[in-house]
Amino acid sequence: MGYTLNFNLIWRHFDKLSGGLLLSLELALISIAIGIAIGLVLAVWYVSAGRIVRGVIAAYVEFIRNVPLILLVYLVFYGLPTVIDIAYSAQTSFVATLALYSGAYLVEVFRSGLEAVPRGQIDAGKAIGLTPWQRLLHVRLPTMMRITLPALSNTFISLFKDTSVASVISVPELTYGAQWINFNTFRIVEVYLVVTAMYLVTGYALLFALRLVERWYRTAR
Amino acid sequence: MLSQIAYALPFLAEGFALTLWVSLLVVVLSLFAGVILGVGLVYGPAPLRWAVRIFSDTIRGIPILVLIFFVYYGLPAVGVHLQSFWAAVLALTLFKTAQVVEYLRGAVASIPKGQSEAAMAIGLTFRQRLAYVIFPQAFRRFLPPWINGVTDAVKGSALVSLLGITDLMQAINQVIGRTYEAMPLYILGALLYFAVNYALSYASRRLEQRFAFIRE
Numbered sequence: 001m002g003y004t005l006n007f008n009l010i011w012r013h014f015d016k017l018s019g020g021l022l023l024s025l026e027l028a029l030i031s032i033a034i035g036i037a038i039g040l041v042l043a044v045w046y047v048s049a050g051r052i053v054r055g056v057i058a059a060y061v062e063f064i065r066n067v068p069l070i071l072l073v074y075l076v077f078y079g080l081p082t083v084i085d086i087a088y089s090a091q092t093s094f095v096a097t098l099a100l101y102s103g104a105y106l107v108e109v110f111r112s113g114l115e116a117v118p119r120g121q122i123d124a125g126k127a128i129g130l131t132p133w134q135r136l137l138h139v140r141l142p143t144m145m146r147i148t149l150p151a152l153s154n155t156f157i158s159l160f161k162d163t164s165v166a167s168v169i170s171v172p173e174l175t176y177g178a179q180w181i182n183f184n185t186f187r188i189v190e191v192y193l194v195v196t197a198m199y200l201v202t203g204y205a206l207l208f209a210l211r212l213v214e215r216w217y218r219t220a221r
Numbered sequence: 222m223l224s225q226i227a228y229a230l231p232f233l234a235e236g237f238a239l240t241l242w243v244s245l246l247v248v249v250l251s252l253f254a255g256v257i258l259g260v261g262l263v264y265g266p267a268p269l270r271w272a273v274r275i276f277s278d279t280i281r282g283i284p285i286l287v288l289i290f291f292v293y294y295g296l297p298a299v300g301v302h303l304q305s306f307w308a309a310v311l312a313l314t315l316f317k318t319a320q321v322v323e324y325l326r327g328a329v330a331s332i333p334k335g336q337s338e339a340a341m342a343i344g345l346t347f348r349q350r351l352a353y354v355i356f357p358q359a360f361r362r363f364l365p366p367w368i369n370g371v372t373d374a375v376k377g378s379a380l381v382s383l384l385g386i387t388d389l390m391q392a393i394n395q396v397i398g399r400t401y402e403a404m405p406l407y408i409l410g411a412l413l414y415f416a417v418n419y420a421l422s423y424a425s426r427r428l429e430q431r432f433a434f435i436r437e
Binding site: 003062063065066067068069070071072074075078079080082083161162163164165167168175178179182186188189192195196199200203204 | 279282283284285286287290291294295298299300372375376377378379380382383390393394397401403404407408410411414415418419422
């Protein structure tokens with residue numbers, strides 16, 4: 001025992017943590033934006049595709065979901081550049097990985113959402129003479145969005161937490177900032193207490209905000 | 222290139238075995254801890270319920286990586302010295318326990334209230350109600366998500382490589398450090414993790430189908 005808490009050094013280096021938190025949020029936000037695009041395209045394609053395309057999409061989804069994120073991060077950052085002629089920063093590489101990662105989870109979310117759109121709505125769309133594109137854009141996607149919004153918020157929050165893995169390729173996000181302070185000041189317990197609080201407050205604030213958005217979206221129509 | 226990888230295979234196999242061993246320990250320990258805390262959350266007195274709720278929401282609200290570093294670097298600072306292996310198992314168990322608590326709470330909450338009222342009406346004690354009425358039914362709802370969640374323990378265990386523990390992830394990185402064959406080894410590693418986790422999620426889907434008849 002005999003450990004006395006002393007937060008002075010944490011506050012002196014707090015820019016590492018505050019900057020890290022902003023970068024974590026930025027990484028999560030860019031990744032989910034790309035992930036949503038991947039998920040939407042593949043989900044819409046999946047529900048109307050033949051067996052082969054379905055097999056390929058399912059293989060992508062199952063592969064990503066069953067492999068640890070840290071391995072995917074290493075694979076994209078250290079592995080890919082050895083076989084294809086490509087160069088990118090750690091940050092770009094991580095965003096690409098997390099986007100592919102979230103895309104796989106979101107394909108599943110959107111696919112089940114699309115399948116949950118009531119048959120009657122699609123028939124009604126046909127009855128008033130909408131083309132398949134119009135039905136997708138004005139009938140199926142809006143209904144699907146409302147169904148999948150809670151799952152989408154959950155995915156975003158878990159992505160925010162997953163950005164901590166970026167620290168293994170030295171992207172200076174929040175966990176990296178914590179490690180830096182840990183190794184340079186040895187105020188170990190303090191730094192992880194502060195970082196835990198920062199993840200918790202941000203995560204639950206996001207959750208609260210997203211739940212409000214969901215409520216508004218549900219009652220708006 | 223292939224011969225180099227073949228040469229490293231026994232080393233990788235050891236790492237793989239360690240990954241499985243860590244996962245197994247975590248899964249078993251968290252099952253016990255999670256079920257006990259979960260029963261506390263559902264049936265316990267208010268202070269216990271609050272404590273478990275705070276524990277679960279805190280653990281689930283932070284990244285596993287932060288939890289692992291906190292336990293690994295934090296415990297020695299306050300005078301608790303664990304081998305890195307056990308620090309890793311402890312951190313992953315905490316993470317997994319919070320999940321098990323939520324599975325158990327969900328499973329018990331899904332059993333209609335009439336069931337325990339009927340059990341009370343025929344004079345069963347609290348323990349009898351749990352053992353003969355609630356748990357046998359809740360078990361069916363608990364099992365599929367729990368098995369599916371085992372994949373989280375296996376995937377999470379890859380993070381212990383950062384503590385210098387030679388699990389599959391660390392073994393792969395070390396072999397790459399010697400052979401510079403990054404891509405084949407990462408793919409081999411991915412396939413090994415995939416094989417374990419896919420088998421688990423397949424089992425969970427099958428169980429869910431089998432137990433589906435209880436669904437309304």
